[in-house]
Amino acid sequence: MGKKRDFIPIPPPAPLPEPEELDPQALLEAYLRDGYDLICVLGPTASGKTRYAVGLAHTLDRLRAERGGEGNGVARAEILSADSRQVYRGMDIGTGKDLGEYGDVPVHLLDIVPAGSRYNIFEYQRDFERAWQDIRSRGGIPILCGGSGLYIEAATCGYHLPQIPPDEALRAALEAEDIEELREKYAELRPVADPSLFQSKRRLVRALEVALYEQDHPVVRSAYLPKKTFFIGTLVSREERRQRIDQRLDARLEEGLIDEVRGLLAGGIPPEDLIYYGLEYKYVTQHVLGILSYDEMRSLLANAIHQFAKRQMTWLRGMEKDGIRIHWVNP
RNA sequence: GGUGCUUUGGCCGAGUGGUUAGGCACAGGUCUGCAAAACCUGCUACAGCAGUUCGAUUCUGCUAGGCACCU
DSSP states (O other): OOOOOOOOOOOOOOOOOOOOOOOHHHHHHHHHHTTOOEEEEEOSTTSOHHHHHHHHHHHHHHHHHHHOOSSSOOOOEEEEEEOSSTTEETOOTTTTOOGGGGTTSOEESSSOEETTSOOOHHHHHHHHHHHHHHHHHHTOEEEEEESOHHHHHHHHTTOBSSOOOOOHHHHHHHHHSOHHHHHHHHHHHOTTSOGGGOOSHHHHHHHHHHHHHHHHOTTOOOBOOOOOEEEEEEOOOHHHHHHHHHHHHHHHHHHTHHHHHHHHHHTTOOHHHHHHTOHHHHHHHHHHTTSSOHHHHHHHHHHHHHHHHHHHHHHHHHHHHTTOOEEEEOO
């Protein structure tokens, strides 16, 4: 005699997006013709982003070379990393840097700060902007590649940092307005920006909040503009992702992940600082310290990576719900 | 073969004759200065059968697993 629960909907597993066949030639045409600022390859961990981005860079280079006739020598595609942990020097195996995969494709934003320090999104936005402009000035095609959703958005969606004091009334007022009106308003405040880049009202409202705030507080800082971005997502099923994560973890353990952590500790980085980095560094450090057995470390870490990958997907779905188009491909 | 104990949701693990622990895993989500973080939500099981009872996951019996010991 079971009781019926009051209609609490059980959220079903989100359906996987439909992968599409992406024609690099068409992508290149679109990029050049429609004034894209950036191509971005994103996806959860272990979905093959890096490999895909490198392949894409090579293909674009080849296509551009074939095209020729654009006057001066054709600049290459270059990759910008959007990974909050691969910025640290000496943390290679645990962050999955795969330095060997890039070949001759230039990469930016890797190994830019020492292990043990604490990098953050503010610095990232600044560094990204600098590198992006660099590539652009050379005529190269920038390809942002990574899995840190917040970093990707900060780079591509015109995040205004730091956070301004919340003003509920203002936000409510803005949210009540029509999106077109909001666009006009934004365009007035930031003439250079293309307000059509804000596909979601929510994001536009946030950007406006900051823009308005800055009118009265001119001291405030780094307002980067949103970039017109072509998003490509590497799509892998849940089961496959899980399997890849497990395999890759074992491979990393064999490649010397534990020694890498020992080395960092021996180099003077306090365990707490290493644990702060999360995942590999957290669990392996705890193992090295004797807090976790090898088997405990291995299974807890595998779980944590699975959960991390899920959160990444949640983030990407959130971007899509905000109107950002992601072109999913089978890597 | 005999005797005793035991059987709870994907896993671990409390508990009660009548609003149904908890943890893990899993799924969904939030998030513009630590994001590989932090946080939120969902997931109602008591081995099977037959009894006792107004009512059994909780009591009784049988059956089937498991564990321990005995000849």
